Amino acid sequence: MPTLGEIFDRNPEPDAFRASVESLNGDFPFDTAAMIALGEAYFRRHPDSSHDRDRASVLIGYGLVRVCAVERILRNLSPSSRAFFRAVFKDPAKVGPLAERFSKEILSADLAAVEAEMTGVRQEIEGIPKGPIKERFVGGISHLCTVLYLVRMQVKKMGGNP
Amino acid sequence: MADPKKVLIIDDDPAICDSVRAVLESVGFHADIAYSGKDGVAAFRRIKPDIVLCDMMMEDLDAGAKAARLMRQDRPTVPIFLLSSIGDATAETVGFGNLGFSGIFQKPVNFDLLLAVMGRLAKS
Numbered sequence: 001m002p003t004l005g006e007i008f009d010r011n012p013e014p015d016a017f018r019a020s021v022e023s024l025n026g027d028f029p030f031d032t033a034a035m036i037a038l039g040e041a042y043f044r045r046h047p048d049s050s051h052d053r054d055r056a057s058v059l060i061g062y063g064l065v066r067v068c069a070v071e072r073i074l075r076n077l078s079p080s081s082r083a084f085f086r087a088v089f090k091d092p093a094k095v096g097p098l099a100e101r102f103s104k105e106i107l108s109a110d111l112a113a114v115e116a117e118m119t120g121v122r123q124e125i126e127g128i129p130k131g132p133i134k135e136r137f138v139g140g141i142s143h144l145c146t147v148l149y150l151v152r153m154q155v156k157k158m159g160g161n162p
Numbered sequence: 163m164a165d166p167k168k169v170l171i172i173d174d175d176p177a178i179c180d181s182v183r184a185v186l187e188s189v190g191f192h193a194d195i196a197y198s199g200k201d202g203v204a205a206f207r208r209i210k211p212d213i214v215l216c217d218m219m220m221e222d223l224d225a226g227a228k229a230a231r232l233m234r235q236d237r238p239t240v241p242i243f244l245l246s247s248i249g250d251a252t253a254e255t256v257g258f259g260n261l262g263f264s265g266i267f268q269k270p271v272n273f274d275l276l277l278a279v280m281g282r283l284a285k286s
Contacts (some may be wrong), residue, residue, distance in 0.1 A: 092183075135248060139178075142270040142271065145270035146273070149273045150184055
C-alpha cells in the first residue's frame with residue numbers, strides 16, 4: 001500500500017490527491033511517521049520560509065491534512081453518517097438542519113466514534129516535532145475539531161449525552 | 163443574550179472562520195470575518211467589535227501581532243485574543259501581552275474555555 005507521502009508525490013494536485021485518498025476508505029497508515037512523510041513531500045513542492053509564506057500553499061497544506069483526517073475519523077461510520085459529517089465539515093452552518101435527519105441516539109453514538117478517532121489522530125500529531133509540518137497538521141484539524149464541537153452542541157440541544 | 167455582542171474573527175483560513183463563526187452565532191454572538199491582518203484592522207475600524215479573535219500567521223508570520231498593535235492604538239480596552247496553531251509556543255517564547263493580545267488560545271481551540279471567557283466579557 002502506498003504511503004500518503006507517495007500518494008502526494010504521484011498526485012500533487014489537491015483534487016487528485018483527494019480522490020486517491022478517498023479511494024482507500026480510511027485504510028492507510030496515519031501515524032506520526034506517515035504524517036511527517038506527507039509533510040516532507042508537501043514542503044518539497046510548497047516550500048515555506050520565515051520571510052515567504054504563500055497563503056494559497058498554506059491552504060493547500062491544510063486541505064491535504066483535512067482530506068486524510070476526515071477519511072480516517074469517518075472510516076467506521078455508516079454511509080449516511082459519513083455523508084452527514086462530510087457535509088457539515090464543508091459547511092458548518094448546516095449542522096442544525098442536517099442533524100434533524102438523525103435520532104439523538106445515533107448522532108450521539110456516531111459523534112463519540114468520530115471523536116475517539118480524532119483523539120487518536122491528535123495523539124499522533126503531538127508526536128510531530130515543533131515546526132512547519134506540525135503547524136499544517138494542527139491548523140488542518142482545527143476546523144474539523146471546531147465542527148465536532150458544533151455537533152456536540154447540537155446533540156446536547158437534542159437531549160442526548162455527547 | 164439580549165444585545166448580541168459583536169465579535170471579529172481574523173484568520174486567513176476560510177474554513178476556520180466559518181466554523182468559529184458558527185459556534186459563536188449558535189450561542190448568541192454576532193460574528194464578522196476578515197481574511198488578513200490588514201483587512202482585519204479595516205474591519206475593526208468599520209465594525210467596532212466588542213471582542214476580537216485573531217490568528218497570528220497570515221500575510222506575514224507576525225501579521226496577527228501587527229494587527230493587534232494597530233487595533234490597540236485605536237481602542238486600547240477591546241479584548242483581542244490570539245487563536246493560533248503556534249499559540250503555546252508564542253506564549254512560551256514571546257508572551258502574549260508583549261504582542262498586544264489579551265490572551266492566547268491554542269488551536270484546536272478549547273471552546274468550553276473560550277466561550278466561558280467570552281461569556282464573562284459579554285456580561286461585563
